[in-house]
Amino acid sequence: MRKVWTPEEDAKLAELVAAGLSWEEIGPEFGLKRDAARKRWGLLHETPEERADRCEKRRLYQERVKLRNGVLPEDLPVRKLAVPEEVLQERNARLIAPLTITGIICGDPPIGFSALDRKLAEVRA
Structure with a gap:
């Protein structure tokens, strides 16, 4: 005491x-x-x-x-962000895209969302 x-x-x-x-x-x-x-x-x-x-x-x-301990102070400034619609659409597409076994185990991106996939899509376009 x-x-x-x-x-x-x-x-x-x-x-x-x-x-x-x-x-x-x-x-x-x-x-x-x-x-x-x-x-x-x-x-x-x-x-x-x-x-x-x-x-x-x-x-x-x-x-x-x-x-x-997870208690936020009352005077902590809270900023509200406006997330662009295309970002939300890409997030939703990633969430429903199928994962390979390496995606599940190692965290690789879903099929069609890797940097290589994006590069190939640019070349084809």
């Missing part, structure tokens, strides 16, 4: 650091591990620019986690 630091604990932390105690000794004074006490000390002494940078990094990380 996250610890809420009081001003008295912050003052005590400053006293212990000034006394020259190690972080291994300071942490247990607050019932924490050394890294938690050291992090609090760093937070107390960060500049506004460092704080803004840290907050921005945390925000970006949280957005990546949401995207990884």
